[in-house]
Amino acid sequence: MWNEIKNFFVGARRSTSKEEAKGRLHLVLAHDRAGIDGAKLQELRAEVAAVIRKYVEIDPEAVEIHIERVSPQDSQLRVHSPLPTRPGVSAG
Amino acid sequence: MGRAIVITSGKGGVGKTTATANLGCALAQLGHSVVLIDADIGLRNLDVVMGLENRIVFHLVDVIQGRCTAQKALIRDRRIENLFLLPASQTDDKDAVKPDQMKALIIELKASYDYVIIDCPAGIEQGFRNAIAGADEAIIVATPEVSSIRDADRVVGLLAAQSTPTRLMVNRISPAMVKRGDMLSQADVIEILALELVGAIPLDDEIVATTNKGLPAAINGRSPAARAFAELGRRVAGVDVEEEVRETGVGFFARLGRALGLSPA
Numbered sequence: 001m002w003n004e005i006k007n008f009f010v011g012a013r014r015s016t017s018k019e020e021a022k023g024r025l026h027l028v029l030a031h032d033r034a035g036i037d038g039a040k041l042q043e044l045r046a047e048v049a050a051v052i053r054k055y056v057e058i059d060p061e062a063v064e065i066h067i068e069r070v071s072p073q074d075s076q077l078r079v080h081s082p083l084p085t086r087p088g089v090s091a092g
Numbered sequence: 093m094g095r096a097i098v099i100t101s102g103k104g105g106v107g108k109t110t111a112t113a114n115l116g117c118a119l120a121q122l123g124h125s126v127v128l129i130d131a132d133i134g135l136r137n138l139d140v141v142m143g144l145e146n147r148i149v150f151h152l153v154d155v156i157q158g159r160c161t162a163q164k165a166l167i168r169d170r171r172i173e174n175l176f177l178l179p180a181s182q183t184d185d186k187d188a189v190k191p192d193q194m195k196a197l198i199i200e201l202k203a204s205y206d207y208v209i210i211d212c213p214a215g216i217e218q219g220f221r222n223a224i225a226g227a228d229e230a231i232i233v234a235t236p237e238v239s240s241i242r243d244a245d246r247v248v249g250l251l252a253a254q255s256t257p258t259r260l261m262v263n264r265i266s267p268a269m270v271k272r273g274d275m276l277s278q279a280d281v282i283e284i285l286a287l288e289l290v291g292a293i294p295l296d297d298e299i300v301a302t303t304n305k306g307l308p309a310a311i312n313g314r315s316p317a318a319r320a321f322a323e324l325g326r327r328v329a330g331v332d333v334e335e336e337v338r339e340t341g342v343g344f345f346a347r348l349g350r351a352l353g354l355s356p357a
Contacts, residue, residue, distance in 0.1 A: 016273025018280065021238050025284055028238075029245050072286040 030067045030075040041065060052081050094125075094202035097209050097328070098227035100251075102243030104214030106235045107263040110299060110308075112211040113141045114318075115231075117310040118325025120175035124206040127166065129178045129198075131223035132213035133188060136180035143306020144169065144177050153181035156193045162200060171311055176205070186218045191225035198226030207328075216250060224251065230258040231290060231328075236265060236276035241284055248285060260287035261324060264295040291324030293317050 031037060036044070049060035064080040099112045109132075116128045130138035133153065139145040150165035155178070162178070169175040181188065201208045212223035224230065230251050234244040244260075251258045262278045269275035276284075278292045296317035302309040309318040310325070 018270075018273050018276050021276055022280060022284065025238055025241055028242055029284065032242065032245060033249065072283055 026069050027067075030069045034067055034075060034077075036067065041067070048079055049081070057084055058082055094204075094206045094208055095229065096198045096202055096227045097207065098131075098212050098224050098230045098256075099209060099233060100212035100220065100223065100230055100247055101214065101233040101240070102216060102247040103240045106233050106240050107293075108214075108233050109137050109141050109211050110303065111231070111233050111261060111263065111293075111321075111324075112138060112209050113308040114310040114321035115324055115328065116175055116207075116209050117172060117308045118322050119207050119209075119329060120169075120172045121310070121322070122325055122329050122331070123174075124329065125174040125176075125204075126207045126209060127176045127178060127201050127205045129201075129208060129210045130180035131194070131210050131219065133180045133184050133186050133219060133222075134182065135213065136182050138177065138211050139167075139179045140306060141303055142169065142177055142308060144179075145306070148179050151179045151181040153184045153188045155197060156189050162197060171307075186213075186222070189222050191221050194222045195226040216246060220247075220250075224254070224256065227256060230256050231261050232258055232285070232287065233261050233263050234281060234285070235263050236270075236278075236281055241276075241281060245285055248287065258287060259290040260285060261291040261293065262289065263293045265292060266295045290327050291320065293320045293324070 031041075045063060045065040046060070048065060049058070049063035052058055052063065053060055058081060062082045066078055067075050068078050069075045097115075099108050099115070101108050109130075112128055116126045120126045128138060128142070129152065130136050131152070132138075136151075139148060144167050147167050150160045152165070154160050155162050155165045166176040166178055169177065198208055198210075208226075210223050210227060213219035232244050232247060232251075234240045248258055260282060262281050265278060266275055270277045278289060282289050294316045296309075296315050298309055298313065298315035299317050302313065302318075309315055310321040313319075313321075
């Protein structure tokens, strides 16, 4: 009962199911639009890590890749890779 | 030369046929001549939603395969001036029709009628390909749910690939649930799909009741959905274009009633 009264005066709760739906949709649509599913993305990650490793000594497992929505129309592929702090010293 | 508009969604059960019937009625009531085409071959339903199921003699496949003329197959609605239905065949297969044949038929109809509204089947296969082939523009019907919006986005991509201008109709919005934060608002759906809004239809029991009777709500209806469909018709026809589509809100008394448990959520 208290919640009902509170909601009535304060308005809707903070974390709503609608916000969850929005977040999930943005992620799913970014993948759908790019035509890349999770498995393909992991394959790409491994290949990108191998390429980076040809130039810099890095831990291939530390390379991260994901699709990020930058505007309603556009998404970006983001690659995060650690770099060795000093040349020749492994960052791993 | 008339305009051909396809009503599509990807997902089934979101209200394409109801939207087609009501948009057709709304446009005809504005004084335009309208042909509704049921492109869902094998699963026809626009006839029952329109209440014209007992008057079918010829259908779309008869016309396409040259067994009769388009004029002969059209069923005239006796309740509204200048409203016609071309029903689908219930016994044929989707591939009884080819996209080029649909295109030719729609061009023929556009020469004599102001609007040709095509009710697209669910899915993105052959039936969809046929339904969008002759369309000058598309209206995507989406309900404020993740599955509907995801499928709508796929269809938007397919329509963009053939450069068909596309607008959005959000269907079955429950203002109370939106207010509570448990339903995406029309603004949320617009933002996610990045489409221009052409109509927002509230969830309304009257739609079920009028469909039971085969009398589309937009025919002289005064219910919230009937009025929203009339507004959709005006926007499609380009009347009242400067007016924003209303955000269906919840008033103070509705909130009070809900808080006190007097009215449904």
